[in-house]
Amino acid sequence: MARIDFPKDFVWGTATASYQIEGAWQEDGRGPSIWDTFSKTPGKVFNGDNGDVACDSYHRYEEDIALLKKLGVKAYRFSIAWPRIFPQGTGEVNEKGLDYYRKVVDGLIAAGIEPCVTLYHWDLPQALQDKGGWDNRDTIDAFVNYSEVIFKAFNGKIKQWITFNETWCVSFLSNYLGLHAPGNTDLQLAVNVAHHCMVAHGEAVKKFRELGIEGEIGTTHNLYWFEPYSTSPEDAAAARRNRAFNNEWFMEPTFKGTYPQFLVDWFKGKGAEVPILPGDMETISQKIDFIGVNFYSGGFGRYKKDEGLFDCEEVQVGFDKTYMDWNVYADGLYKVLSWAHEEYGDTPIYITENGACYEDVLTEDNRVHDVLRKEYFKKHFIQCHRLIESGVPLKGYFAWSLLDNFEWAEGYRKRFGIVYTNYETLERYPKDSYYFIQDVIKNNGFEA
Numbered sequence: 001m002a003r004i005d006f007p008k009d010f011v012w013g014t015a016t017a018s019y020q021i022e023g024a025w026q027e028d029g030r031g032p033s034i035w036d037t038f039s040k041t042p043g044k045v046f047n048g049d050n051g052d053v054a055c056d057s058y059h060r061y062e063e064d065i066a067l068l069k070k071l072g073v074k075a076y077r078f079s080i081a082w083p084r085i086f087p088q089g090t091g092e093v094n095e096k097g098l099d100y101y102r103k104v105v106d107g108l109i110a111a112g113i114e115p116c117v118t119l120y121h122w123d124l125p126q127a128l129q130d131k132g133g134w135d136n137r138d139t140i141d142a143f144v145n146y147s148e149v150i151f152k153a154f155n156g157k158i159k160q161w162i163t164f165n166e167t168w169c170v171s172f173l174s175n176y177l178g179l180h181a182p183g184n185t186d187l188q189l190a191v192n193v194a195h196h197c198m199v200a201h202g203e204a205v206k207k208f209r210e211l212g213i214e215g216e217i218g219t220t221h222n223l224y225w226f227e228p229y230s231t232s233p234e235d236a237a238a239a240r241r242n243r244a245f246n247n248e249w250f251m252e253p254t255f256k257g258t259y260p261q262f263l264v265d266w267f268k269g270k271g272a273e274v275p276i277l278p279g280d281m282e283t284i285s286q287k288i289d290f291i292g293v294n295f296y297s298g299g300f301g302r303y304k305k306d307e308g309l310f311d312c313e314e315v316q317v318g319f320d321k322t323y324m325d326w327n328v329y330a331d332g333l334y335k336v337l338s339w340a341h342e343e344y345g346d347t348p349i350y351i352t353e354n355g356a357c358y359e360d361v362l363t364e365d366n367r368v369h370d371v372l373r374k375e376y377f378k379k380h381f382i383q384c385h386r387l388i389e390s391g392v393p394l395k396g397y398f399a400w401s402l403l404d405n406f407e408w409a410e411g412y413r414k415r416f417g418i419v420y421t422n423y424e425t426l427e428r429y430p431k432d433s434y435y436f437i438q439d440v441i442k443n444n445g446f447e448a
């Protein structure tokens, strides 16, 4: 057994998102989001599940904060629901919506926990979608207006700010693959959405700097480690396209102010071009204080003509799988963050999400012996330590998720929490993985 110790200032946290935990979908003036619409569209979400109640954190946030305090985290990442602040996306501020987040933020601070806020975690006001959503450049100004209200309301209280969660999901998963809200399947539309979200990110960073808001601002991209199955040039090119679809398409603009040309050309061949206006790339690549990375999995790919968007098929190489059928590929975390550090420089990195879904069984005495999830965390913590030892500026780690919650198109059947949510009673029961992480935080390390 080897002792794994983390730096004293390493930030341990957990993460959630508004639509996935809050419920109270029509309370205190909240307007409809695209996820209220999508989840109530037959066939889009497993079992017709929706976020009307979710974990009811809108009313049970004090219980959640108590769980966070007992866990011993230094920080808690959560998102603010734009439709609570601006029920129609713009116009009059809904003060009752702000009041909820004032209670959450003040409760966290009183518990000695740093609030880390995501401004956009997918719940776009439906009223903006009705006017084209992220395909409409006006939504950029609406996002900056919303961000400015939050910046000013919580200046000095919230010190870690994330503009967007996973622009890949907002664009390609939701507007090309059609699996998330609003459920479009158009490549050009998805390329437009990705671009406009990244411009919106940059404009919000500019506003943050102009207002002199305290703290640090960044964004979160989900990076997937994908490598060629063989050394053949075809496999290498196919895997590179597939990886860039997830990684470089977002990291290059954010850090270098350019899109990866080989993929621009590939998309052009598919009839999709990036709607760049003068100044956009400078806006997108505004200097940020940290980059958030969500990492879950990775894999191997090889060339297969006409397979998917990139003539690339994933090859099964025998990885253990989670209940989402995702590979458990902890080395992929080391590889992808080493690659990001090499490619994009020394900007501090936070793992803003990492975690696993498994079939959880609640025992008679309200325990969940989630051995596989504990193992998943342990394997990925070891890779975090390797990264730090290798000089990668990894500053913190947020486990996904504090609670079992609404898992988007999978509804409530897929559980990622370190705390079990009983959706009948809304009671919360810490799982064994919660106690494992509690111990790692207490000792700032563990015996590997």
Ligand SMILES: OC[C@@H]1[C@@H](O)[C@H](O)[C@@H](O)c2nc(CNc3ccccc3)cn21
Residues within 6 Å of the ligand: 017, 020, 165, 166, 169, 173, 222, 294, 296, 353, 400, 407, 408, 416
């Ligand atoms: O799926 C687990 C979490 C999800 O609950 C979070 O809201 C979201 O930020 C999140 N992103 C990923 C990684 N990207 C992804 C890929 C395919 C489908 C959904 C998400 C996983 N997760």
